[in-house]
Amino acid sequence: MVDRNAKAVFHEIYDSTNRKVLVYITAKCSNTADIIDIFQETYIELYSVITKRGENYIENKEAFVMKLARQKVYRYYSLLDRLKAVLPLTYPIRDGEEFDIYGLDIQSFSVEDNIVNEALIEQVNTFLSSKPEVIKKIFYLFYQMELTIPEIATHLSMSESNVKNRLYRTLKELRQLYQ
Incomplete structure (x- = not known):
């Protein structure tokens, strides 16, 4: 069961930072299709930190969330780069045509x-x-x-x-x- 206070703290932080975080992620993403995933991962991580460590763990809430967003963008693209090194970038769908799995x-x-x-x-x-x-x-x-x-x-x-x-x-x- 999640502490009611943790939910309230999360919603307070989310309401005060979501717009700035979304703008930051949009500016830093190399593909707009990735924005929502990274945005969600950022706030999932925030919620996890609040429930595990409590609200007092975070001193500057905006700076903390922006740091999480920066980390999520970096990790997302570093993982994608590692996957591209292992997996093919395209696969054939018709005569001579290829489908780019990363350019959805x-x-x-x-x-x-x-x-x-x-x-x-x-x-x-x-x-x-x-x-x-x-x-x-x-x-x-x-x-x-x-x-x-x-x-x-x-x-x-x-x-x-x-x-x-x-x-x-x-x-x-x-x-x-x-x-």
Whole structure:
């Protein structure tokens, strides 16, 4: 049985840090499909620490969670690199075609809340999944996390003009394709 106090402490820490942690993980991931896994692993580890060691073990809650997130990102990609060294990166599916097991589609997210046509949403997501990871991150941070362009530029270590150009160029392509 879990201590009620441990649950309350976890929820308090989660509520005060989840947005910052999600932005950090999004900026550091090399594949947007990995964001949710790493985010969940971070908070699972936090919950484990709280239940095993108690709430007094953590002095600076935000710094502790950010450290966990940093460790999870590092471990996730170091494990992935080790697996890639042992396992093949692709396997054949048809004549001459290969399926990249590490390049799976990004998780669906809405570009605009007022798009109700499911077919159009799927087309937009397919279009975005074909774009480089940095563009996926920019869209995720801008539309899902509602960060400003300067905030995105800071998190991704890019210039504001670079973020704007990538965002607006991709939006222009979307408008042309799916008017």
